[in-house]
Amino acid sequence: MTNIERPTSASEVAAVATPSTSLGALKRPVASTGWKSWLFTVDHKKLGIMYSAAALFFFIVGGLEAVLIRLQLAAPNGKILNADLYNQMFTMHATTMVFLFVMPMAAGLANYFIPLQIGARDVAFPRINAFSFWAFLFGGIFLNLAWFLGGAADGGWFMYAPNSGPVFSPSHGVDFWALGLQITGIASLAGAVNLITTVLNMRAPGMKLMRMPIFTWMQLVVQFLLLFAVPVITVALFLLSFQRNFGATFFDVSAGADPLLWQHLFWIFGHPEVYILILPSFGVISEVLPVFSRKPLFGYPFVVFSGAAIGFVGWGVWAHHMFASGLGPVSVAVFSISTMAIAVPTGVKIVNWTMTIWGGKLQFTVAMKFAVGLIVLFTIGGLSGVTHSVAPSDTQQTDTYYIVAHFHYVLFGGAIFGLFSGFYYWWPKVFGKLLNEKLGTWNFWMMVIGMNMTFGPMHILGLQGQPRRMYQWTEARAGEGFFNFGFWNMFASIGSLVLTTGVLLFLINIVITARNGKVSPLDPWDARSLEWMTTNPPKEHNFDSIPTISHLDEFFHRKYEEDANGQMVKVKTAEQVLKELEDNADAHIHMPSPSYWPIVLAAGLPVIAFGMIYSIPIAIFGGVIVLFGCYGWAIEPSTAPDDDFDPPATTKDVVHVG
């Protein structure tokens, strides 16, 4: 039996502070239960859960903002929001959904499942992992503080000049926005360094790159995109902050500036960003489809390479968001063609998924339903994307509801459906209980119907000329007959309520499952990849002994072998496979120890940001917190020394993690 050992509170830093020990002023936290065990944890699984829980909270916030937008637009001359509030609402809705829901939710899944999928016991830098989470959370809260301090950001999530300037946006909203995103950006960047290192360096023996589960692969691409895209938005946001807080004029046309500077920087980041949003979900369904089709993923190398190709080509298309900005014919032509090209690797993926299902023994669990839903809905969004890649056609569509239809099909129908597929698939792994399938089916259908009712009509509205980001539409310009604005706007708004009900059913499902959900068997889906080759939920150290990998779909190959007729037959149960690992369990495992410093360091960041807006001394105080955190961090070993463990390790065979 494995003996997972914990540091005791007694030693580490001697109780009496002598000059040489007082540097580590705080004793290491040791709680393994209760709230302290969460606050100071460096465990990738706990952090994964916290990421996802926080993201879910922001999903609700962003969803309520969306409902307000739809209620406002349901009928002509909407009165629910005034123009100013409406602007804040759509800005914060998009910002919240992109940066505070989809990204951290994907980060949560990455945190939880990458180490499990590659056979590691934790990430490469456990404390940086904790720091990333807290920085994301504090950044997200900071962003939303603006609601209570004079109004939130109101320039759209792309924050074009001159709307971002003090003239059109005199409140502090945009300041909070720019600095809040700066903080979540730091979180993403630290996370990217951490996860890439983890994937490259922490794989179990034999886990070659081309044996890695596809979710890990897609996340690897995503983390590279973050690594290189985040600094670009960092530059843009700094320029914006300097303009707003220190009087520079980077985007001020009257001072001779070029407003396209912002647009370029934003979209150089922004287009890779849309792949940052979608690729994790592609990864999820590439896990789910094979499991519920009882077939290996069709063309695994193609899915890997097309994912990487998307990540690469995604850098060369950004100006398709700027076709109407007067870029000049050459630029427009070049970016139009590259945009058409990027649809190819995306298409490859869709073909691969379809071929995976083709001829399989399909099991329509809720996870599978969401995965198939993604294929269908994302394809619709991809096709409308191709229609905007044709620049002359895009000049008709840009800034209309047609664009809104496009990105909601790819983001809601794609990214979010993928995440939901992951929720239903992995819930038993994380919590040991199965989400209710029946309620899940309702959840699924309400979301499918709601999403098509809401976003489908926006194609029509857009082609009819309803502009984006207008707080009211009027009867006089609503048109007639089938294409009447009135009918379709009302229809879309009702759809949004159906959609909300769908999401609500998911929340209810969580509660019901927590109360009296069915306890999951060890391997509920007869799964294929490594994260299932451990208990539900996994032990703190993930694997009793690190498995040696000899196949893609290792877990499947341990359970199944080919018989004389070339059929795969089950030779071992999951329990038997697990038993083999347990029998070889490492005797003493020292996991990375909990730490105060990640949260301290992260807490300094919003203080600095707050000070940048209101008063520099506060910023300096924040800087001191950060510095203090850095020192504490630097002198504290990531894993407590062996003699600090209970029982003190005397044997040589201690396995150190992190």
Added chain:
Amino acid sequence: MTTEIHTTTEHGMSNAGYVRIAAILAAITALEVATYYIDLGALFLPSLLIMMAVKFYIVVSFFMHLRYESKLFSWVFYAGLFLAMTVYGIFLATFHFFS
């Protein structure tokens, strides 16, 4: 496990070697500054850019040991560098910066 691993790779260079490298860098810097005072005509821009690239390469390869380290390090670093050059190059080109 991070802290334990310390692969004692031989970094392939003695202190005297480093001083020689620094002398080369200093010499190139002197040449760079000289271009400011000497009229090189059409050669001015290319010569400065080449000298800059050479200095960059020398520091990265020798002082940062990239030459002696795993190719993987070179890949992640140069991927960022060349991506930056390409993307920002195109970006400046759309402003007709080079024409």
Added chain:
Amino acid sequence: MWFTLAEHAVLTADSHADSHGGAHTSTGLSNNKLGMWLFLGSECLLFGGLISTYMLYRGRVGEGPRPSQVFDIPFTSVSSFVLLMSSLTMVLAVSAAHKGDDRNTYLWTTITALLGATFVGGQVYEFTAFYNEGMGFTTSLFSSSFYVLTGFHGVHVTVGIIMLMSIVGIMKRSKVPGSKSETVEMIGLYWHFVDVVWIIIFTLIYLIPA
């Protein structure tokens, strides 16, 4: 193509690990170093963005002075030289650390920090001089983008100095968790990177006239 080559690099690193048997990481490479190189790759896009912004705006001086009117090439050449030489002292510190020679590690690390401080001091002097010649932060697009770019670089150098001084302090108290020489080497990587950024800035911003 880019991708297959990168893939190849990982795979060779993989096999490298295999041939060395019990390496601790899958590639046999240190997590810290890999993480640092990833971070530096990312920094290329940060400085690239700032440099490009400057390039776009260097000619837009409005009523304020033009670059050639304020730049003092001899002065900046000297401070560039100082920073360049700090890379030499840094590498000597790393080399001493690898040999376990604490005394020389402290010595060269401290000298590196001092050279860095000289550079930053020079920058403060330069900024003051520019300001006195009528080039404030908000004077023109040129001035703002110049100060943001060089200021960002200066902040990077300052962070490096703080790290260098801290590591000496922490090392003297034997408080460094993990490998001392690797810690010094990591700071070294950062320091050299900041130096190569300045190599680029010196040429593109100072020597090539707008």
